Amino acid sequence: MSVRHALLALLSEGPKYGLQLREEFEARTGEVWPLNVGQVYTTLQRLERDGLVESDDDAEPGPQKGFRITADGAEELAGWLRTPPDLASPPRDELVIKILIAVRLPGVDVHEVIQSHRRYLVELMQQWTRLKEEEGDLDLGLALVVDAELYRLDSVVRWLDTADGRLKRAALEPPAPANGPAPRIRRRTGARR
Amino acid sequence: MNAVLELRSVSKTYLDGADEVHALRAVDLTVEPGRMVAVMGPSGSGKSTLLTIAGALETPTAGEVVVAGRPLSAMSRDDKARLRRQSIGYVFQDFNLLPGLTAAENVALPLELDGRSAGKARAAGLRALEQLGLADRASRFPDQLSGGERQRVAIARAVVGERRLVLADEPTGALDSANGEAVMRLILNACKGGVGAVVVTHDAQLASWADRVVFIRDGRIVDRTAPRPGPDSLLAEEAAR
Numbered sequence: 397m398s399v400r401h402a403l404l405a406l407l408s409e410g411p412k413y414g415l416q417l418r419e420e421f422e423a424r425t426g427e428v429w430p431l432n433v434g435q436v437y438t439t440l441q442r443l444e445r446d447g448l449v450e451s452d453d454d455a456e457p458g459p460q461k462g463f464r465i466t467a468d469g470a471e472e473l474a475g476w477l478r479t480p481p482d483l484a485s486p487p488r489d490e491l492v493i494k495i496l497i498a499v500r501l502p503g504v505d506v507h508e509v510i511q512s513h514r515r516y517l518v519e520l521m522q523q524w525t526r527l528k529e530e531e532g533d534l535d536l537g538l539a540l541v542v543d544a545e546l547y548r549l550d551s552v553v554r555w556l557d558t559a560d561g562r563l564k565r566a567a568l569e570p571p572a573p574a575n576g577p578a579p580r581i582r583r584r585t586g587a588r589r
Numbered sequence: 590m591n592a593v594l595e596l597r598s599v600s601k602t603y604l605d606g607a608d609e610v611h612a613l614r615a616v617d618l619t620v621e622p623g624r625m626v627a628v629m630g631p632s633g634s635g636k637s638t639l640l641t642i643a644g645a646l647e648t649p650t651a652g653e654v655v656v657a658g659r660p661l662s663a664m665s666r667d668d669k670a671r672l673r674r675q676s677i678g679y680v681f682q683d684f685n686l687l688p689g690l691t692a693a694e695n696v697a698l699p700l701e702l703d704g705r706s707a708g709k710a711r712a713a714g715l716r717a718l719e720q721l722g723l724a725d726r727a728s729r730f731p732d733q734l735s736g737g738e739r740q741r742v743a744i745a746r747a748v749v750g751e752r753r754l755v756l757a758d759e760p761t762g763a764l765d766s767a768n769g770e771a772v773m774r775l776i777l778n779a780c781k782g783g784v785g786a787v788v789v790t791h792d793a794q795l796a797s798w799a800d801r802v803v804f805i806r807d808g809r810i811v812d813r814t815a816p817r818p819g820p821d822s823l824l825a826e827e828a829a830r
Contacts, residue, residue, distance in 0.1 A: 507806075511804060511806075511811060511812050512812075514804070514812075515802075515804065515812050515813075515814055517793070518629070518793055518796060518797060518802050518814055519802075519814045519815060521793055521794065521796075521797035522797045522799070522802070522814065524797070525794075525797040525798055528770075529774070529777060529798070546794055546797070547794075549793070550792075550793050550794050553793040554793075557631065557791070560631070561631065
């Protein structure tokens with residue numbers, strides 16, 4: 397989560413004070429990502445150092461100091477919005493690793509391991525869904541965050557379901573003869589921005 | 590509080606040629622009034638069989654099914670048919686509306702079959718449609734409705750009258766996410782009005798609307814979610830990171 401770019405976005409609407417930026421950040425993200433005041437000021441100082449925002453020269457540092465976005469800041473923000481996050485290299489996903497280990501480990505029922513993760517994920521999804529059901533007119537920012545969490549967790553459950561089925565079928569079929577070493581997935585390094 | 594549905598050690602075995610197929614094995618499940626229970630499992634796990642047995646559409650090979658306090662094993666065919674008309678509402682993936690009847694007539698049909706006068710049945714049907722925001726669609730035929738509207742009519746039909754138990758099999762089937770969510774809200778509202786609901790699905794997003802989720806594999810309930818904590822703990826947990 398880029399606090400830096402979120403602050404630039406808020407300043408692109410007009411000049412604001414530090415405290416105001418913190419409140420607006422929390423409100424826009426459905427209050428799911430709380431931000432402490434120190435984080436806000438440190439980030440603003442760095443933005444100012446990099447020439448992306450300007451502050452009132454005469455004001456003392458503190459809640460009453462106002463900030464404005466610069467032309468470079470606006471350009472930086474526009475570029476960031478359109479830069480895709482790094483999704484190309486397969487992440488070292490903890491859950492995937494656990495299932496891969498459970499498949500090989502003697503005395504471990506991989507289906508039982510899968511189910512324990514599935515139950516936990518569905519319980520989390522129930523909690524997120526409850527936010528939708530209890531607040532009929534959910535704040536737009538929070539509604540978007542809730543949807544994102546539900547789709548993210550849902551995709552993990554779907555992967556577990558698929559893995560469950562694949563392992564069940566594999567147990568019924570004789571193993572295919574090994575055909576040379578398995579291809580390696582090339583992992584890109586240093587691609588994360 | 591008395592449960593609206595109890596399955597007590599219910600088993601169902603079919604004969605497939607010479608092979609015995611165990612569709613359900615000693616399933617226990619209780620649904621209280623006002624609660625939604627989701628049954629999650631892959632296809633072939635027995636979840637649809639569970640629903641047809643809970644709905645008195647099929648008889649278990651062993652065990653007992655109790656609907657609204659009445660054991661089905663002690664009931665005659667006629668009694669069961671009456672129970673199905675009066676106390677149980679069904680929602681299917683493909684809506685199952687009768688194409689020759691209007692929305693209002695489809696909703697009123699179970700009441701008419703139960704012996705209410707056409708006028709009273711129609712009035713109750715209109716009320717149910719109104720509650721689901723479909724009053725202006727009452728005289729349309731199913732083929733004049735969108736998919737989402739058809740499923741809402743099917744839900745109105747499932748909750749009309751004094752239904753105690755709503756059974757839904759993949760109720761959001763081919764609907765888009767907004768219409769699917771609307772369908773789940775309607776079932777949830779019916780629960781808030783006091784009915785108990787069982788929703789069978791393989792979809793975790795759908796299941797997460799339920800108070801309780803049970804997981805079925807090879808005809809057996811293998812797991813269930815803990816009682817659901819409120820969302821506050823979720824936000825607090827996020828805040829603590």
